[in-house]
Amino acid sequence: MIRMSFGLWLTILIAILLQGCASSKVSIAPVAPPVHHAVKVIALAPGGGVLADAVGIELANRGFTIIDPSSTTNMLVRLNLNEVEIAKPEGLTKLREQGIDAYLVVRAAGGYDQQPQSASSRMNSTHNGQLLAGVTWQNGFGGQAGSVADRVMRKGLSEAAIDIANALVERMQ
Numbered sequence: 001m002i003r004m005s006f007g008l009w010l011t012i013l014i015a016i017l018l019q020g021c022a023s024s025k026v027s028i029a030p031v032a033p034p035v036h037h038a039v040k041v042i043a044l045a046p047g048g049g050v051l052a053d054a055v056g057i058e059l060a061n062r063g064f065t066i067i068d069p070s071s072t073t074n075m076l077v078r079l080n081l082n083e084v085e086i087a088k089p090e091g092l093t094k095l096r097e098q099g100i101d102a103y104l105v106v107r108a109a110g111g112y113d114q115q116p117q118s119a120s121s122r123m124n125s126t127h128n129g130q131l132l133a134g135v136t137w138q139n140g141f142g143g144q145a146g147s148v149a150d151r152v153m154r155k156g157l158s159e160a161a162i163d164i165a166n167a168l169v170e171r172m173q
């Protein structure tokens with residue numbers, strides 16, 4: 001009887017402690033009109049860092065052709081475009097003429113533990129400039145920074161990239 005009581009109290013205590021923890025969160029932009037063209041080739045914007053590269057790999061694993069950031073940079077130089085001009089209709093048209101269906105921008109902020117803390121991604125159609133998918137991601141937390149509970153709740157680079165890629169693909173369907 002005492003053991004059962006102790007087990008019950010321990011379970012209740014763990015449940016209370018875990019309520020202070022939160023897993024990672026993904027937020028997806030509101031639904032836009034359906035895409036009228038297939039998205040097969042995606043160019044990654046320069047400057048997205050390792051998280052952008054990881055998201056690109058995850059999208060490639062799902063069957064998309066990914067133009068890596070260095071190739072995108074070379075293409076932008078050849079097309080005489082900078083990062084501001086690429087978001088304009090004329091810039092997106094030039095990318096479409098190169099066979100690119102979408103332009104993906106991924107930006108991330110690192111946390112205290114060298115894991116990603118938060119990220120945002122935006123994918124625009126090169127056909128009409130429409131936002132195809134917009135995703136924000138925030139890492140989880142649990143208790144005091146660096147605690148065992150916190151380390152258990154936080155995701156690493158690969159897991160963050162999988163969450164973001166899944167949300168982008170879900171949004172494009």
